[in-house]
Amino acid sequence: MVFPALFVIGLGWNIAFVGATVVLSDATRPLERARLLGFNDLAATNTGALGAAISGIILGVAGLAPLILVGAFLALLPMLGVFPRRARAVPTVP
Numbered sequence: 001m002v003f004p005a006l007f008v009i010g011l012g013w014n015i016a017f018v019g020a021t022v023v024l025s026d027a028t029r030p031l032e033r034a035r036l037l038g039f040n041d042l043a044a045t046n047t048g049a050l051g052a053a054i055s056g057i058i059l060g061v062a063g064l065a066p067l068i069l070v071g072a073f074l075a076l077l078p079m080l081g082v083f084p085r086r087a088r089a090v091p092t093v094p
Helices: 002-027 030-061 064-076
Strands: none
Touching: 002 030, 030 064
């Protein structure tokens, strides 16, 4: 059961990583592209390492249930940017 789960997680990670690289490549000029892609790789690697270290600490101190809650919260946090906020009604001039 572990192998299929890890395979799907790895597949999703790779699809997201390649997708982000394509979006960054399309959004930048050739002279700034290499620096931005390098920074993106550095940020992704450091974020993964920091997340692994912090999750180990949470698991050791508080247990599995708080780790799951923190992970679910962090996984759902980007959804705040996906759903549009209600715009304030702007009066139109006739």
